[in-house]
Amino acid sequence: MPHDHDDFAVEPVPGLPERPPEGEQILWQGRPNWWALTRESLNLYWVIAYFVGLFAWRFVTLIDRVPFDTAFAASFPFIILGGIAAALLLIIGYVQARATIYTITNKRVAMRIGAALTVTLNLPYTQIARADLDLRKSGTGTIAFDLLGTTKLSYLVCWPHVRPWRISKTQPALRCIPDAEHIARMMAEAAEARINTPQVARRPSPATVAAE
Structure with a gap:
């Protein structure tokens, strides 16, 4: 299901390693909202709260023993560290979002993901x-996929484009996409139409069988 993607190859269609075959139509393409991705997948608020808590704890333990200015100066480095950590998370979230292209067609969901190690996941509706x-x-949302069969994906390779904490059976996900309800409805209609389409296989005629 996953296919390696060559960073140095020119994509014939953005987000896809090759042109869609005849009969396949692209219905939607998009990226995660970088701010929502940073906030949810990288736990930005929790990291900020952690360093603010360290600052408060340090300040409270010192204020009874030293002057206010000294206690504040001794505690303030935690705020600086928190700001650096938050800035790094914002950069990571932005880069991850910009490196990602989600594609929905009338036959599959494709996910080009990864900033350093780029891969493309092809998820046919039938799977x-x-x-x-x-x-x-806010209208942003995440659509997570529970796959059929024994197909296993690496949680670390797919992160953050996965359902959080589903490690034993990784569920790839379209993370933090804008207008998620509309996209989910469109995808559901395409999947239903694809699954209900009769698959016609050509069988050899009796004359051909006899000739063989």
Whole structure:
């Protein structure tokens, strides 16, 4: 299902390693919202809260023993460290979002993911057991895929484009996409049409069998 993607090759279609075959139509392409991706997948607020907590703890333990200015100066380095950590997370989130292209067609979901190690995941609708939508008040949301069969994906390779904490059976996900409810509805209609389309296989005629 996953296919290696050559960073130095020119993509014939952005987000896809090759042109879609005849009969396949691209319905939507997009990227994660970088701010939502940073906030949710990198736990930005928790990291900030952690360093603010360290600052408060240090300040409270010192304020009874030293002057206010001294206690503040001794505690302030935690705020600086927190700002550096937050800036790094913002950069990582932005780079991850910009390196990602999600594609929905009438036959599959394709995910070109990875900033350092770029891979493309092809998820045909016939191999998706279920898709779950986690919708936020802002309208952004995550669509996670529960795959059929024994196909296993690496959680670390796919991160952050996965359902959080589903490590034993990794669920690839379209993370933090804008207008997620509309995209999920469009994908559901395409998947239903694809799965319900009769698959016609050509059988050899009796004359051909006899000739063989």
